[in-house]
Amino acid sequence: MRCTYCGVAVYCACGAAELEPGAIFRLRVADLSRRQATLDHLIPKSRGGRHDADNVAVACRSCNSSKQDLMFPAEWIPNRDLFTYIASSEALPPLENISRMGRLIGQLITELDPENLPPSVAEVCAVHHWRPRDVHLALAEMHRAGAFCVFAHPCSPSTRYYRPVTDPHDVFAGAVWVDGWS
Structure with missing residues (x-):
């Protein structure tokens, strides 16, 4: 089992x-x-x-x-700090009424090197001394605002990536796909 x-x-x-x-x-x-x-x-x-x-x-x-009492995968995934990654982007769509942490994450993703593997939330928190809960709340806020598409790596159902949405007409924006769960 x-x-x-x-x-x-x-x-x-x-x-x-x-x-x-x-x-x-x-x-x-x-x-x-x-x-x-x-x-x-x-x-x-x-x-x-x-x-x-x-x-x-x-x-x-x-x-x-x-x-x-959280729902999988929308609200909870196992070891989410280690297995949630933030991908780089040159630009984000304009965001209004976003939290301070959301603005910090937006700045961070524009500074990430697209040639390197995306950092996990745990790595970002260790470098910047941020609280994981605050980062996850900001990522969820940015996801709801349409700044991120969330998708899972097909080989590991507990691994998900926040990919910045640069096209507001992106058909996958706002969708969470994890190993058949949506």
């Missing part, structure tokens, strides 16, 4: 699904706890989701506890 969200091998306390025999000895106790299999509600019960087979998925304890 694997976690639906991050793909890590999980185990069930009842013994029906166990990790490889050697894996248990290589993991610390804290890692074993994070890898315990749980059932997660795709649509949280607090948002009207039902407790039935169509609405539950196997998740590691770590993903289930960090997801809380």
Whole structure:
């Protein structure tokens, strides 16, 4: 069994699904706890989701506890600071009533080198001493304003890129695609 969200091998306390025999000895106790299999509600019960087979998925304890009552992938993805990237652009469409953090990110993307791999939110926060939550809120604000298209890397469903929209008629602007989820 694997976690639906991050793909890590999980185990069930009842013994029906166990990790490889050697894996248990290589993991610390804290890692074993994070890898315990749980059932997660795709649509949280607090948002009207039902407790039935169509609405539950196997998740590691770590993903289930960090997801809380958020929706995947629009509001939450696993390890989002490490697996969310900001692509470079020469220009952005004009943005009105954007937050200070949004303006800082807009300035940052125009200074990024398009020849290099895009930086992750974790890398940007480490360099600029920004809080990840503030960056994600600003990216979501800019996405709603039509400045970014969000798309996923096809090989890794938990990896997404914020690509600046330079054409206001871009058909993908405003869409989030993650491994079949939209």
